[in-house]
Amino acid sequence: MRLKTPGEINKSTFIPNYLLLPPQTFERIKQKPTMRAYYFDNLPGDQRLPHDYVPSRPVSKETLDKINVKYWSVPVEGYEPKIDAIAKERGYKNRDMINVSKEGMGEIYEEKIKTFFEEHMHEDEEIRYILSGSGFFDVRETPTDEWIRLAVTPGDLIVIPAGIYHRFTLDEANNIKALRLFQDEPKWVPYNRSEQTDANPHRLEYLKSIGVGA
Secondary structure, three states: OOOOOHHHOOOOOOOOHHHHOOHHHHHHHHOOOOOEEEEEOOOOOOOOOOOEOOOOOEOOHHHHHHOOOEEEEOOOOOOHHHHHHHHHHHOOOEEEEEEEOHHHHHHHHHHHHHHHOOOEEOOOOEEEEEEEEOEEEEEEOOOOOOEEEEEEOOOEEEEEOOOOOEEEEEOOOOOEEEEEEEOOOOOOOOEEOOHHHHOOHHHHHHHHHOOOOO
């Protein structure tokens, strides 16, 4: 059979190259990109901006593992079974939802945004699954004391360990809705960084867990 020349191939017989890709390639294309993690540039300005170095200084999963920050990517569509499995594995018995926006918080919105961005620690693990919107969690790397910024979007599930210094801010979209999971009745009391919090038993236990200090 004679092969057609390029000039003889019409639109009805032409097969685009991307249709010849193997099925697993399409699965990779459909998958949600991994959460961005990078070092915060520490420049003055709006906290809602990316504050990424130029060029960027990306942070690897291995680096996050060293400071006990955990991450999963769980597509929002049909997320319940996967979230249920993770919750069971980590002993999370309860959950609720938080909507950080002017509409969701009303008069306390501005006050909460300021509170969230104060450097602090909790005595409870903080786990968030992002359902909609976007924002930034900043976590202190030990022992460098640098800020690592985690840019979270729908489908991101992160665990901020008890005792780590961190903060949160919305990005320029000014809204985020997240599922909060917890083991019992959480305190979620923010302890702003100070000499007292440096000596907090939960802080010391965190440092011990990452191989820093006594």
